[in-house]
Amino acid sequence: MPPRTVTDRAAAPVDPASLAPAEARALFRGGLASPTAGWSRGFTQANLIIVPRAQAFDVLLFAQRNPKSCPILGVQGAGETSGPLLAGGDIRTDLPRYTVYEDGVLVAEPGDITGWWRDDLVTFIIGCSFTFEAALQDAGIRIAHIEQGVNVPMYRTTVRSASAGALAGPMVVSMRPIPAAQVADAVRITARYPAVHGAPVHVGDPAVLGIVDLAAPDFGDAVELRDGDVPVFWACGVTPQAAVMESRPSLAIGHAPGFMLITDARDSDYLVP
Amino acid sequence: MPPRTVTDRAAAPVDPASLAPAEARALFRGGLASPTAGWSRGFTQANLIIVPRAQAFDVLLFAQRNPKSCPILGVQGAGETSGPLLAGGDIRTDLPRYTVYEDGVLVAEPGDITGWWRDDLVTFIIGCSFTFEAALQDAGIRIAHIEQGVNVPMYRTTVRSASAGALAGPMVVSMRPIPAAQVADAVRITARYPAVHGAPVHVGDPAVLGIVDLAAPDFGDAVELRDGDVPVFWACGVTPQAAVMESRPSLAIGHAPGFMLITDARDSDYLVP
Numbered sequence: 001m002p003p004r005t006v007t008d009r010a011a012a013p014v015d016p017a018s019l020a021p022a023e024a025r026a027l028f029r030g031g032l033a034s035p036t037a038g039w040s041r042g043f044t045q046a047n048l049i050i051v052p053r054a055q056a057f058d059v060l061l062f063a064q065r066n067p068k069s070c071p072i073l074g075v076q077g078a079g080e081t082s083g084p085l086l087a088g089g090d091i092r093t094d095l096p097r098y099t100v101y102e103d104g105v106l107v108a109e110p111g112d113i114t115g116w117w118r119d120d121l122v123t124f125i126i127g128c129s130f131t132f133e134a135a136l137q138d139a140g141i142r143i144a145h146i147e148q149g150v151n152v153p154m155y156r157t158t159v160r161s162a163s164a165g166a167l168a169g170p171m172v173v174s175m176r177p178i179p180a181a182q183v184a185d186a187v188r189i190t191a192r193y194p195a196v197h198g199a200p201v202h203v204g205d206p207a208v209l210g211i212v213d214l215a216a217p218d219f220g221d222a223v224e225l226r227d228g229d230v231p232v233f234w235a236c237g238v239t240p241q242a243a244v245m246e247s248r249p250s251l252a253i254g255h256a257p258g259f260m261l262i263t264d265a266r267d268s269d270y271l272v273p
Numbered sequence: 274m275p276p277r278t279v280t281d282r283a284a285a286p287v288d289p290a291s292l293a294p295a296e297a298r299a300l301f302r303g304g305l306a307s308p309t310a311g312w313s314r315g316f317t318q319a320n321l322i323i324v325p326r327a328q329a330f331d332v333l334l335f336a337q338r339n340p341k342s343c344p345i346l347g348v349q350g351a352g353e354t355s356g357p358l359l360a361g362g363d364i365r366t367d368l369p370r371y372t373v374y375e376d377g378v379l380v381a382e383p384g385d386i387t388g389w390w391r392d393d394l395v396t397f398i399i400g401c402s403f404t405f406e407a408a409l410q411d412a413g414i415r416i417a418h419i420e421q422g423v424n425v426p427m428y429r430t431t432v433r434s435a436s437a438g439a440l441a442g443p444m445v446v447s448m449r450p451i452p453a454a455q456v457a458d459a460v461r462i463t464a465r466y467p468a469v470h471g472a473p474v475h476v477g478d479p480a481v482l483g484i485v486d487l488a489a490p491d492f493g494d495a496v497e498l499r500d501g502d503v504p505v506f507w508a509c510g511v512t513p514q515a516a517v518m519e520s521r522p523s524l525a526i527g528h529a530p531g532f533m534l535i536t537d538a539r540d541s542d543y544l545v546p
Contacts, residue, residue: 053330056330057330061348191545272465273461
């Protein structure tokens with residue numbers, strides 16, 4: 001498909017991949033609502049979870065106990081609206097779309113959460129597998145959901161996350177079909193990105209995870225497996241979000257799926273030797 | 274020096290290096306007070322910080338923001354006296370010696386903290402560089418403080434840690450002299466252990482860190498540098514402990530220096546590719 005373009009304030013089309021993170025955030029702050037896949041190439045996109053201070057310890061402890069599904073890249077303390085991952089930015093306005101939950105119920109999907117902001121809100125910025133997908137593609141590994149133009153398929157498993165205070169729930173996984181000859185490479189490459197889910201949690205047999213039908217994901221879209229593809233499963237950032245929402249805090253705010261925070265961190269910042 | 278031995282309940286001498294972690298913890302629970310260097314070879318030793326629930330979020334946030342100096346291996350929630358890192362054990366009795374601080378003042382160095390225990394105490398188990406020292410030695414890199422039979426030298430620096438709530442303070446570093454030809458190997462090897470301080474934070478010139486005299490460490494003992502040695506600095510687990518104590522919580526408990534928690538985790542569990 002042709003490269004997408006966005007129109008900036010002067011009405012000249014620009015390639016979203018070439019935008020600096022601060023430029024992308026400024027467009028979203030100005031009202032643009034676009035999914036962020038492919039934007040600001042080389043910069044790390046992230047999941048967002050915002051909860052009141054009273055729930056924040058449980059979220060941080062859940063993350064510490066489930067590092068593969070909940071890799072925290074940054075935390076902004078109670079009432080802090082910016083931080084080093086979004087220099088000069090504002091977490092209340094700089095994502096293209098948010099989800100707002102009250103008592104565990106989705107009540108809005110706004111482009112700005114200023115109206116919900118409270119001085120006791122703590123912001124968690126959580127790693128996203130977009131980061132290692134670029135590294136897989138660089139190594140010649142096809143990413144099925146990108147090639148097929150759909151969202152990555154995600155599944156609730158029968159594996160329980162380690163619980164933390166009020167937070168508990170199943171591990172959610174994303175799945176990428178990988179040709180058998182490239183599975184070892186996919187493991188090796190993603191293992192070098194522990195801050196963005198790291199190595200797979202499972203290779204092969206979906207039934208062991210309690211997944212009965214790969215064609216019926218719980219979130220995202222189904223993808224086709226080719227002959228010789230092995231389903232490979234990574235821990236998924238939906239895991240903490242689902243656990244938080246199920247604990248029904250008075251207020252919880254996330255990003256809308258696919259409408260991520262574009263941070264100032266570079267993908268290479270999260271590469272280990 | 275000859276291998277140290279300890280005397281078990283049946284009075285037969287045993288080599289501490291060969292003890293399973295649970296056996297070592299049982300000896301300490303029974304009253305033995307010994308430094309743990311060299312004990313339970315291959316198993317991970319750890320630092321301990323215990324604080325009331327009211328301070329726990331700040332500690333966890335300080336750790337998240339300073340991962341090189343404060344790598345958390347495990348957290349036991351309020352009132353939990355055991356956990357997966359010490360299966361069947363009891364955090365109140367299973368270290369050889371503790372330090373107890375009230376309002377920031379050291380009040381006792383007991384072998385058992387049962388008398389201080391409260392149901393709101395949260396336990397943080399923090400990685401220790403003992404883990405990567407074995408890997409350095411395996412690669413033929415001499416560890417000066419081990420060869421010279423002293424504690425590792427540690428220095429307060431002029432680099433500030435990222436603060437978190439009430440917690441702030443300088444980064445504390447440990448120093449190991451490394452022959453110039455082996456510095457790259459030392460970096461490469463320790464970088465593979467991010468959960469136990471990881472790669473050095475600084476190689477060479479101590480003055481840049483505000484260290485005026487390598488022979489006068491702030492903690493531990495001075496070591497000799499040989500001709501051709503470069504001082505190499507790693508973030509140190511004293512950093513979070515100092516920040517916690519300086520915030521003067523009503524109660525804080527740590528391990529006594531050198532008298533570590535011996536966990537059931539293997540050193541290899543913390544090795545990344």
